[in-house]
Amino acid sequence: MNIKTFTTSALLIIMSGTLHAKVTDHVANKLGDELTLIGAQSSANTDGSIPAYAGGLTANPNIDPLKNIYAHEKPLFTITADNVEQYKNNLSDGQLALFKKFPDTYKMPIYQTHRTASHPKSVYEKARKNATQSELVDGGNGLSNFDETIPFAIPQNGLEVIWNHVSRFRGPSLEKNGAQVAVQRNGDFLPIKTRGLLSAPHYLSEGYDAQKDDNILFYYIQTVKAPARYTGNVFLVHETIDQVNQPRMAWTYNAGQRRVRRAPQVAYDAPGQAAEGLRTSDQLDMFNGAPDRYDWKLMGKQEVYIPYNSYKLADQNVKYKDIVGSGHIDQDYTRYELHRVWKVEATLKEGTRHIYKKRTYYIDEDSWQIALADHYDNRDELWRVSEGHSLQFTNVNTPFYISTTNYDLLSGRYIIELGNEEREPFKFSTDMSRKKFTTSSIRRQGKR
Secondary structure (H helix, E strand, O other): OOOOOOOHHHHHOOOOOOOOOOOOHOOOEOOOEOOOOOOOOOOOOOOOOOOOOOOOOOOOOOOOOOOOOOOOOOOOOEEEEOOOOHHHOOOOOOHHHHHHHHOOOOEEEOOOOOOOOOOOHHHHHHHHHHOOOEEEEEEHOOEEEEOOOOOOOOOHHHHHHHHHHOOOOOOOOOEEEEEEEEOOOOOOOEEEEEEEEOHHHHHOOOOOOOOOOOOOOOOEEEEEEEEOOOOOOOOEEEEEEEOOOOOOOEEEEEEEOOOEOOOOOOOOOOOOOOOOOOEEEEEEEEOOOOOOOOOEEEEEEEEEEEEEOOOOOOOOOOHHHHHHOOOOOOOOHEEEEEEEEEEEHHHHEEOOOOOOOOEEEEEOOOOOOEEEEEOOOOOOOEEEEEEEEEEEEEEOEEEEEEEEEEOOOOOHHHHHHHEEOOOOEHHHEOOOHHHHHOHHHHHOOOOO
């Protein structure tokens, strides 16, 4: 099966090179027809291995979203170092590098493809409206005429695809209890357990305030729960849309010093919070923050085996030690499916700096989530490989990551986010007030 570049009328528009983001009503009418309501290709691929979109898994608040509805399915086949050449056209460079790095242990179980991604009606309505009015401003660093989520359902360049990921719907609000697990070369690890709260301004209990929430994409706060030496440390972020004209506002509370400090360095290639140097700040959520240091080139659409419907990695009966291994996680807990993805290549602009000279992203067409990312050093050598393992949370009708992995090919170390051992790892639609996301609030929360 070969990688395919699609030439639908929508893709012809995309590849035309026009700088204007919004599309005409005539073009936007493709949404809900040859394109899904969120902008994916509705039809199946040529051989049917990617089915036509049938609406995904829709909201059902009475079903545990972490229950593996595909537990009865067996892999169609498994890719190993012995047969990887047969499937290389549907793999990223990063995936191929992992087979080369760990030829005896790395594998990819390939399952039947299910296009499970789905969103609330309000998200589809906003995506349709945004398609005809949202535009890039400030050299692509901000948005105008943008309503909450998915500004470019019919994107015309790579930067617009990235903006769809950055602004994608993450549920009304989210309380996430999990662990960042930095794994040493020999497999040793120490989980850093955290509680995170996230809300878009539209879902705060006070409601959206045009003055207070102008240029705010979301509010986020993270409190460290373990180990003891980090307990009570708090990190607060007001994530801005245009981060060049108004950089993200961030503060930290150090429980030992009992002080709140501004944290302007939490951006770009600054070391990620509690990541032991294994990822940069802008690698959280696969990519976040200002896009201004890179040129973003849209490479088209491809069919790639990506992590999908990753129920096994979310199993609450599994312990971290079961998943974490030397070099990479136990791949028996993974699930890969063939999906169409947007491929976007980011190249560092002349005169700017970042530890990654080039980055390649593979974005799922049905969810606008980055599924794979390859990161290259300043010698043009592949350095780090990231995967976003996701599933459809039917209780809030939205896809979201249940785990992300970042592999360092040079050191043999990696970091993974997990929630298997936590109580209520994902709690959506929690009532959140604007008062939670203030510096006075993090002082109160940061107690040992």
